[in-house]
Amino acid sequence: MLLPGNEPGVKEGWYMSAVFSVIIPVYNVEMYLPKCLDSILSQTFKDFEVILVDDGSKDNCPEICDNYAAEDNRVKVIHKENGGLVNARNTGIRAATGEYICYVDGDDWIAENLLQVMWDKAVRDYKPDMIAFGMIKKFKNKEVEIPQIVSEGLYDKGKLEKEIYPYMIYDKRQSFFKGLIFLSACTKIYKKAVLEKHFCTEEHIHIGEDAAFIYDCAYASESIYFCRDNLYYYNRLNSDSMTGVYNAGRFENNQLLLSYIENKLGGKSENLDMQINAYRTYCLTVAVFHEVKCGRKLSEAATHIKAKLKLTNAIGEIQMEGLPFSIKVFLILLRLHCYVPVLAAAKVISKFRN
Incomplete structure (x- = not known):
């Protein structure tokens, strides 16, 4: 130049x-x-x-x-x-x-x-x-x-x-x-x-x-x-x-993304591993909220989440230690398959934030 x-x-x-x-x-x-x-x-x-x-x-x-x-x-x-x-x-x-x-x-x-x-x-x-x-x-x-x-x-x-x-x-x-x-x-x-x-x-x-x-x-x-x-x-x-378009492949994408980050930064330190775990939780939370923010019926969203959690093991890879209490409750409800109550709460929270 x-x-x-x-x-x-x-x-x-x-x-x-x-x-x-x-x-x-x-x-x-x-x-x-x-x-x-x-x-x-x-x-x-x-x-x-x-x-x-x-x-x-x-x-x-x-x-x-x-x-x-x-x-x-x-x-x-x-x-x-x-x-x-x-x-x-x-x-x-x-x-x-x-x-x-x-x-x-x-x-x-x-x-x-x-x-x-x-x-x-x-x-x-x-x-x-x-x-x-x-x-x-x-x-x-x-x-x-x-x-x-x-x-x-x-x-x-x-x-x-x-x-x-x-x-x-x-x-x-x-x-x-x-x-x-x-x-x-x-x-x-x-x-x-x-x-x-x-x-x-x-x-x-x-x-x-x-x-x-x-x-x-x-x-x-x-x-x-x-x-x-x-x-x-x-x-x-x-x-x-x-950001405004529904994407049914978020759970699979998250699995790919988190595996990539884990390969790059995992094992560098205990603190960094804790942060990656928190980010893993965040990605799961966003994926759940995405279902209701895009206007899907709770029953349809619950069926979708159940299938995707089984496919990707998104919850099983998360460690509870170090996470806030409210997030722990969120994860426990998902592990108990309480998908509709979780989605209903997410819908209310989304409306409140908007």
Whole structure:
């Protein structure tokens, strides 16, 4: 990439790789994609490349991608058959030339100073293996800030081992289920050298794929910079997104995801094993709540859960020790096959929270 001579560390006329590679998996988001791309191309920090991975979109996304690439030589486009989010991200990693990689979903957008803040606060002076920052959820009638809860600053390996890893996935000092590292791939920036060794290699995971590599990357990092700025806009206006669609395969997906995480991080420490156990419980809880949040009849949902629990042994692999009392009650009721009462309670709780 030909970069202006006034960019950080770049001499005039040199062809060099970018500081940041922004990878955007694209699939049927034509209504939102232009806003996403405009937010990236208008960044105040200019030393970056954009890699659009068109994952077999059936709408006008392929044409939109090509039009932007024709107008800005920082934009690269890869058209491919549909392979899912993990496959699209991995395709982007292989094409990236930047020292750092970040992800933006095609229906989201970012603050115009995101990359500038990352450079000024973290990359320029510290070169951390990973950077974490906050997000804003955009709903139709409101927005919700989700700041990075860790105190701002650089955390070296010693500080990570003392203050972050014991509470990385599940922080038992907080309400269930919260951890110090927020579970969003798009509110992180990764040094490419680290991500290349710890990206998610199981491309059949289609729910919770962020967890498959975020914690692994964090645990492998020699340093992480935690930034309190809310710089990512998570679009909850998109009613067609996966979060609102019923998925009958959640239990099987969870089994695949948790086996993957266990293979990567299991046995590293007793504390980390406890956190993985808590995450296993969380995944089961979400799967149960998913049944009622998508409007299924309690009897149908109960039959489905009974079959899936028998198939995947989702409860049998969970250890009760260290879990909150309310979660223990939830698990005991499921082990006693009290599916309808559990689902009824989940329905009430979901309505209350909404």
